[in-house]
Each structure stands twice: as structure tokens, then as C-alpha cells.
Amino acid sequence: MNTPTHKHHTWAEPYKIKMVELLRMTTREERLAAIREAGYNTFLTRSRDVYIDLLTDSGTSAMSDRQWAGMMLGDEAYSGSENFYHLESVVQEYYGYKHLVPTHQGRGAENLMSQILIKEGDYVPGNMYFTTTRLHQELAGGTFVDVIVDEAHDPQNAFPFKGNVDLEKLAALVDGVGTDRVPYVSLEGNVNMAGGQPFSMANLRELRLYCDKHDIPIMLDATRTIENAWFIREREDGYAGQPVRDILREICDMTDGCTMSAKKDALVNIGGFFACNDDEVFQKAQNLVVVYEGLHTYGGLAGRDMEAMAQGIREAVTEDHMAARIGQVRYLGRKLEAAGIPLVEPIGSHAIFIDARRFLPHIDQEEYPAQALAAELFIESGIRTMERGNVSAGRDPLTGKNRLPKLELVRLTIPRRVYTQAHMDVVAESVIGVYKRRDKIRGLKMVYEPEYLRFFQARFEPVS
Numbered sequence: 001m002n003t004p005t006h007k008h009h010t011w012a013e014p015y016k017i018k019m020v021e022l023l024r025m026t027t028r029e030e031r032l033a034a035i036r037e038a039g040y041n042t043f044l045t046r047s048r049d050v051y052i053d054l055l056t057d058s059g060t061s062a063m064s065d066r067q068w069a070g071m072m073l074g075d076e077a078y079s080g081s082e083n084f085y086h087l088e089s090v091v092q093e094y095y096g097y098k099h100l101v102p103t104h105q106g107r108g109a110e111n112l113m114s115q116i117l118i119k120e121g122d123y124v125p126g127n128m129y130f131t132t133t134r135l136h137q138e139l140a141g142g143t144f145v146d147v148i149v150d151e152a153h154d155p156q157n158a159f160p161f162k163g164n165v166d167l168e169k170l171a172a173l174v175d176g177v178g179t180d181r182v183p184y185v186s187l188e189g190n191v192n193m194a195g196g197q198p199f200s201m202a203n204l205r206e207l208r209l210y211c212d213k214h215d216i217p218i219m220l221d222a223t224r225t226i227e228n229a230w231f232i233r234e235r236e237d238g239y240a241g242q243p244v245r246d247i248l249r250e251i252c253d254m255t256d257g258c259t260m261s262a263k264k265d266a267l268v269n270i271g272g273f274f275a276c277n278d279d280e281v282f283q284k285a286q287n288l289v290v291v292y293e294g295l296h297t298y299g300g301l302a303g304r305d306m307e308a309m310a311q312g313i314r315e316a317v318t319e320d321h322m323a324a325r326i327g328q329v330r331y332l333g334r335k336l337e338a339a340g341i342p343l344v345e346p347i348g349s350h351a352i353f354i355d356a357r358r359f360l361p362h363i364d365q366e367e368y369p370a371q372a373l374a375a376e377l378f379i380e381s382g383i384r385t386m387e388r389g390n391v392s393a394g395r396d397p398l399t400g401k402n403r404l405p406k407l408e409l410v411r412l413t414i415p416r417r418v419y420t421q422a423h424m425d426v427v428a429e430s431v432i433g434v435y436k437r438r439d440k441i442r443g444l445k446m447v448y449e450p451e452y453l454r455f456f457q458a459r460f461e462p463v464s
């Protein structure tokens with residue numbers, strides 16, 4: 001191997017800084033006022049009041065000089081933009097699907113796919129739900145059915161492939177409702193809600209065999225599939241040292257199409273796409289996209305956005321990038337683990353997930369412990385995180401009751417190429433600071449609840 005030796009020593013960033021954005025620091029009083037104003041919901045705080053922003057890794061990446069240079073090559077034509085054809089060829093090359101329909105972001109693609117493939121009364125099996133994905137399935141008349149392996153629901157289980165599909169759960173559903181009622185299997189790479197956990201290639205192979213036998217397509221949520229490919233390279237027999245781009249292709253080649261939020265893996269601030277191999281589905285998507293997003297050669301994006309995405313995909317599949325990306329997340333995770341902070345194991349790809357049930361065992365789940373902890377981290381040091389628990393899970397459409405998920409988590413999401421190791425040290429110190437005074441943290445009650453995706457806009461007050 002002629003691997004450069006520096007790679008063996010550290011995950012150090014494979015880039016240097018060319019431009020900086022100054023951060024603003026605040027006092028504890030200012031932060032307390034800000035979080036009260038925001039109804040104890042970090043989504044409603046203002047970015048100017050945030051010191052280190054770990055709310056999400058969505059659209060928050062730092063673009064490279066090449067991506068910025070690509071922005072200047074934007075061909076802002078209403079139809080047939082050069083940047084569309086460039087992006088199409090890059091998606092064909094790296095993801096391997098025949099057809100591409102750009103969308104403004106991931107949920108735009110989910111809307112198209114759900115409306116095209118799901119009929120009223122259908123069931124859509126998936127390896128754990130994602131908020132927007134499930135909502136679009138429900139709005140199209142479908143019912144989401146979780147078929148992820150049990151290990152994924154246990155934060156302390158260190159199984160290396162917690163994103164795997166449980167083939168028995170899938171078969172039980174298909175046998176129960178019949179193949180006609182199952183339009184596709186919804187397969188997510190590096191399952192976000194499970195803590196950024198990958199599926200294995202072996203599991204996907206088995207799933208493919210099963211789906212071929214029953215004539216059910218597999219539609220990939222490709223949002224973090226490059227990161228999934230990295231974990232396969234690290235953990236699965238036969239993949240050590242394989243190029244990430246080859247593993248990505250192998251995954252995509254076993255699926256029938258995908259939705260993509262390019263705001264994650266693809267290193268852009270906005271963008272997404274739907275891609276597939278089936279000509280008829282493509283034609284329908286091309287037609288529907290003009291209703292919701294824009295013409296089929298821009299789908300709600302500017303030409304420059306598509307150019308930045310094409311370049312971002314090229315950079316995202318490099319081993320240097322992935323080693324640093326996952327290395328930074330792991331660096332933070334190990335620091336917290338060493339301090340005894342309860343985390344979802346194993347440490348995932350894009351975020352550290354704090355287990356709020358174990359962090360705040362004195363707060364009942366109906367008093368939103370993860371929401372309370374996210375607010376507390378903001379008050380402590382201006383670090384903005386998000387809740388992934390009772391609030392995010394929402395209510396069961398049939399009973400109207402809170403779904404009370406097993407996972408009650410706070411997500412510290414690391415934007416790509418944005419923060420340094422010193423920032424990670426500050427984050428660790430802050431979490432540890434809050435942990436030391438955890439007994440004094442109180443739960444919350446919800447005082448305003450929006451109808452859709454309530455976690456974005458719900459408002460809370462501390463319980464007395």
C-alpha cells in the first residue's frame with residue numbers, strides 16, 4: 001500500500017482554513033432570556049445567540065474553494081441548465097441510478113416518491129422512521145411500519161450494524177397484508193433516529209433476495225449513505241481498504257432508486273434529488289416535480305446550487321474526508337464516554353446522541369427530558385443541540401397519544417468541516433458541566449403544539 005503515512009496517526013482535517021466566520025459569545029443571563037423567549041425549543045432560538053451550533057448537520061457544511069468556484073459557473077437558465085447535466089452525470093457515476101430529478105431538498109424528493117408509489121391503505125416498511133419521510137408516507141395514505149432490528153432501539157447495545165433490517169419483521173408484515181399492499185421497502189443509510197447507525201452489505205444482500213422473490217422495490221434514503229459506506233469499510237469482512245465510492249455504488253446498485261438530502265453527505269447548503277432506474281416512475285416524477293418544486297432540470301434549485309452539489313459529491317466520497325468526518329465525531333464521543341456521560345453506542349456517523357433517560361432519570365418521559373436537556377446545554381454555554389425523543393416522535397395518528405419512543409435522545413450534530421478540535425473540547429466541557437448539576441434540572445410541559453412535525457415549533461415551560 002502506498003497510503004501516505006500521516007493517515008495512520010490522526011483524523012486531522014484534510015484541508016486548511018481560507019475564510020473564517022466570527023463567533024459571538026453571550027452571558028448566561030442573555031442565554032436564559034433567549035431560551036425563555038424561544039419557548040425552551042432550540043429550533044426557535046436565533047442563530048446570533050448561539051456559540052457552537054450542533055443543531056443539525058443539514059445544510060451547515062463548509063463548502064470548499066472548488067465548490068465556491070463552481071457557484072460562479074451557475075448556468076441560470078430556466079430550462080436545460082448545464083449544471084443540471086453535470087449533476088446528472090455525477091449522480092449516475094457515483095450513485096449509479098439511471099434517472100435524476102433534482103429537488104430543493106430531501107423532503108421535496110420524499111413528497112414526489114411517496115405520491116407516486118404509495119396508494120391509500122398501503123404499508124411502508126422501513127429501518128426506523130425519519131420525521132419527514134414518515135410524514136410524507138402518511139400524507140400519501142400509507143402507514144409506516146418499523147422493521148429495523150431490535151438492537152437499534154437499545155441505546156446501550158453496541159451491535160455494529162444497528163441499521164439492519166429485520167427480515168423476519170419484514171416477512172411478517174408482507175405475509176400479513178400481502179405484497180400488493182407493500183409498495184416498497186424504505187431503506188435508510190446510517191439511520192439518523194437510531195443514532196447514525198449503518199446497515200451491513202450482507203443485510204442488504206439478504207434484503208435484495210427477499211425483495212426480488214416478492215417483487216418489492218427497495219428505495220434508499222441516500223442522505224447519509226456515503227457515511228454508511230465508510231462504516232462498511234471499517235467493520236465488514238471483505239471491505240477493508242476498499243474505495244468508499246465503490247462501496248457506495250455497490251449499495252445503490254442493489255436498490256431501485258433513492259431520495260437524497262444533499263444538505264448532509266453532499267456538502268452543500270441546499271439541495272436534494274430523487275433518482276431511480278424505472279422509466280415510468282421517472283416520467284411521473286418529472287411530471288410531478290413541476291407542480292411542487294420547479295422544472296425537471298432545476299427542481300427548485302439555482303444552477304449554481306446544482307454545480308456545488310456535483311462537486312460536493314466528488315469530495316464527499318474521498319477517504320480523507322470521511323476519515324476526518326467520522327474521526328471528529330468519534331473524538332467528541334470518546335471524551336464524553338470517558339467522563340461517564342450516557343451515550344448511544346456505538347458512536348455513529350454524524351452526531352453524538354446523549355441518552356436523556358439515563359442522564360435525567362428523575363424526569364418522566366411525559367415531561368420531555370431530552371427537550372429539557374437540550375435547553376439546559378444552551379443555557380450552560382450557548383451550544384445548540386436538538387431533541388430526538390418524545391417531542392420528535394409526535395402522536396400516534398389513531399390514539400392521539402404521545403408515541404413515547406424507547407430512545408429519548410439529545411443530538412449533538414457535527415456540521416462537516418466547520419468546527420475544530422478545540423470546539424469539540426468546549427462542547428465536552430459544557431456537557432460535563434451540566435452532568436454535574438443534573439439533579440437540579442426540571443422537566444417541561446408543552447404549552448403550544450403544532451399539528452405537523454411539532455418538534456420544530458412547539459413551545460414549552462418548565463414544570464413547577
Ligand SMILES: *Cc1c(COP(=O)(O)O)cnc(C)c1O
Nearest residue numbers: 105106107130132192223261263
Ligand atoms: C435530513 C433528512 C431528510 C430530509 O431532508 P431535508 O433536506 O431536510 O428535507 C430525510 N432523511 C434523512 C435520513 C435525513 O437526515
